[in-house]
Amino acid sequence: MKNNQINFFKSGDFNTVLKPLGEDLKTFREERIVKIDNYEIKETSKELEIGIYGWYAICPLKELKKNKIFYFSMYDEPLLLFKDENHTVRCVKNVCPHRGASFFGGDLKDGELTCPYHGAKFTSEGSCKNIDRLTCSHIIDSNYKSYAKKIHLYQYKTLIKDDYVFINYCEKPETNISDNEEELNPNKHELNKHGFKADEYVFEEVLVDFKCDWARIIENHLDILHIFWVHGDTIPDKDVNKNVLTSFNQKININKDFIESIYSYKNDPSKEFIRIKFIPPGRILIYKGDPSKSRYVQVLDHIPLGNNKARVIVRHYRKFMKNKIMRNLVLFEEIQRKTFYKIFNEDYMILKTQTYNLKLDLLKNDEIKLLGEDKIIKYYWNWYKNQKPKIILGNIVRN
Amino acid sequence: MVQKSEAKDNPWKYSKKLENNMDVYDELIFKYPPEISKLEIINNLQIIKKTLIRYASPLILFLILV
DSSP states (O other), rough: BBBBOOOOOOOTTTTEEEOOTTTHHHHHHHHEEEEEEEEEEEESSSOOSSOOOOEEEEEEEOOOOTOOEEEEEEETTEEEEEEEETTEEEEESSSTTOOOOSSSTOOTTTTTETTTTTOOOEEEEESOHHHHHOOTTTTTOHHHHHHHHHHOEEEEEEEETEEEEEEEEOSSSSHHHHOOOOHHHHHHGOOOTTTTTTTGGGGEEEEESSOOOHHHHHHHHHHHHHHHHHHHHTTOOTTTTOOOOOEEEEEEEEEEOEEEEEESSOOTTTTEEEEEHHHHHHHEEEEEETTTTTOOOOOOOOEEETTTTEEEEEEEEEEOOOOOHHHHHTTHHHHHHHHHHHHHHHHHHHHHHHHHHHHOOOOOOOTTTTHHHHHHHHHHHHHHOOOOOOOTTEEOOOO | OOOOOOHOTTTTTTTGOTTTTTTTTTTHHHHTTTSSSSSHHHHHHHHHHHHHIIIHHHHHHHHHOO
């Protein structure tokens, strides 16, 4: 009988994944192994300053079409995005302040949002344009007019950076959005500030939706060891497959803006294999090798749509296959997208079952051991669950 | 005393109010694979279509002419 267990533990090793074991169990144990042998931690700060509220990349800019509403949600709060008449992106709470209906089925024209229920029209700044048309003086009481004049859209701050639309998701949306540049700048997320020049690369991207826990997807992307096992047959990289015979050293950097894990080859410690950087609240960068020389960099933005709902924007920056004619000829972009979809399909059942087990309270310390073993994942969960009660949004500190 | 971020920030304030059947926004929000496979199917069809146009059609044309 075959033993298909994935064994995370081996005496003396920190993280060990073994191939499914058959008759030749001993041979596999000795040879086909991916492991992190030793690790080093450098802490310049004990904790990350950015909390669960903050700047989230919501979609690529090209997803926003003229006079089309882009619907989404954050932590189950229904929201929408659109470009107004001045090409400014607006993020509006998807609740009409007149009678509480959704704007779904309504109209958007030149930045004016019309509710499908009574036809309330709102300017892109958020004020109601046709309040007099909505109120009928013979059926309302004397207080209504002064009340109705106050109806206003609720909005979150937005910004476009590196062709991403960011929103500043905070405790409460505002009726009066200020355009303070300093406050608007999600500079901690800017790609150029993370060791590689985005304009020297070309990229493909896909968006992927999951019915599972948002935090588990981030954990999945911080977990390097599953890549060999789950995606070994799909990833077109000769260094990544189920039969790999490699050993890594791990170095972890922790500072107030991000946590970073660097995996280098044990037999050649100066050579980086992969570098993973988590920039809260939802961005992960995965570099193939040293950032300044990296042939490709993957940017993953995790969006907490709601309870059991999450979206990831996957962008793959690369220095090879930059010629567009050649790319078209070999259908590079389509095949790349197919690979992305396949990879995320491979993760999906794992993530769904993890979420289910989490909801049923089955992920207790005595039942799973991974959290205690993988240091970057441990730091991530510490951030997620045990932050001090302060949030830093851009340069503003709120207590 | 360290306090849980979720307890302080309360980002799940809307989820707590949700009933099991309150999935009215799901249809509106979910649009990408793997949950909604439409774009994946379109991409696969594009690969087949473009492969045929770029590689098979010149070959067929050549065979017809011969």
